[in-house]
Amino acid sequence: MLIEENILLKNFNTFKIGGPARFFTTIKDLKDIEELIDFIEKNKIEFFILGGGSNLLIKDEGFDGIIIKPAFDYVNYFEDGTVIVGSSKNMPELVFEACNLGYKGLEWAGGLPGTIGGAIVNNAGCFGFEIKDLVLEVSAINLKNKIFKVFKKEDCEFEYRNSFFKKNNEWLITEIKLKLEPGFDKNELLKIMYEKINYRKEKHPLEYPNIGSIFKNLKLNDLNEELIELARKDNVIRGDKIPAAYFIEKAGLKGRQIGGAKISEKHANFIINVGNASAKDVLSLIELTKEEVKNKFKINLDLEIKIL
Ligand SMILES: Cc1cc2nc3c(=O)[nH]c(=O)nc-3n(C[C@H](O)[C@H](O)[C@H](O)COP(=O)(O)OP(=O)(O)OC[C@H]3O[C@@H](n4cnc5c(N)ncnc54)[C@H](O)[C@@H]3O)c2cc1C
Incomplete structure (x- = not known):
């Protein structure tokens, strides 16, 4: 099992953001797991399992532990x-x-x-x-x-x-x-x-690095009648949920930018990396979105993405 050091994580996620991992290993065989666990215990470090990195915001300071990338693709x-x-x-x-x-x-x-x-x-x-x-x-x-x-x-x-x-x-x-x-x-x-x-190509800002929807959609059960009525009038209720994008857009946040991170004009629940965005830019934009949506609608947006 090869354990590499100081590997830049921006190359392992779809947002193209994130600092280095102290250690990085690819697991191809279950037999390697024993050795991996020994390494983790001996070095007393944290670990994180990485898939395609399409739902992850990795911080600029990186990860002071071991990133484990399974490679089982049969x-x-x-x-x-x-x-x-x-x-x-x-x-x-x-x-x-x-x-x-x-x-x-x-x-x-x-x-x-x-x-x-x-x-x-x-x-x-x-x-x-x-x-x-x-x-x-x-x-x-x-x-x-x-x-x-x-x-x-x-x-x-x-x-x-x-x-x-x-x-x-x-x-x-x-x-x-x-x-x-x-x-x-x-x-x-x-x-x-x-x-x-094709639907995704049309509706999602796939031209830019992104990590999909930032916030979870809102369950009707958690919302007051006034907001449900508003969404009903605008015909945006989907099953038992209202898209988070609806409230972000209504709060006037489409196109808002901090550094290289921007709320997509195409889909308000996507943050796009328009050029060398840092994780700090994205986190600031997330905070701003939560705050403005809370001020306008009295609702708390929950993150769908994982922050590492
Ligand atoms: C353009 C775009 C569109 C998207 N559209 C959707 C959508 O329509 N619906 C939706 O649900 N999501 C969507 N996503 C988000 C994302 O693609 C999904 O959540 C996807 O399933 C994450 O898979 P991943 O391998 O990239 O996971 P990662 O981002 O690598 O990891 C996600 C989590 O899974 C864990 N993990 C990954 N692999 C393993 C493993 N083998 N064992 C244990 N833990 C593991 C990680 O530790 C992490 O906590 C979209 C993302 C993008 C960029």
């Missing part, structure tokens, strides 16, 4: 629709392959960046679907006590953009068992996948 498709996939499998690749083989279930995730492991941690979702709907089992190893466990779906505690693994970040996900439906027309599935990709 996939096995079974005739009954079961799919066993390594946690680092790139999501866009997985979605394309599944559709192309006529396995239905993942089309909605067309254009969702990152890895399947990261999608499990966040219970990633869009267009009314969530990855949890396809999960049978998740295998993971606890990097503190070396326990290996196969989690049934019920044990994963999936919620809106949340899971057991998000709350317990010492578990490194190694493999996921999904249930898809085999035997569909691949052209139909690929068509839906490309529709989703």
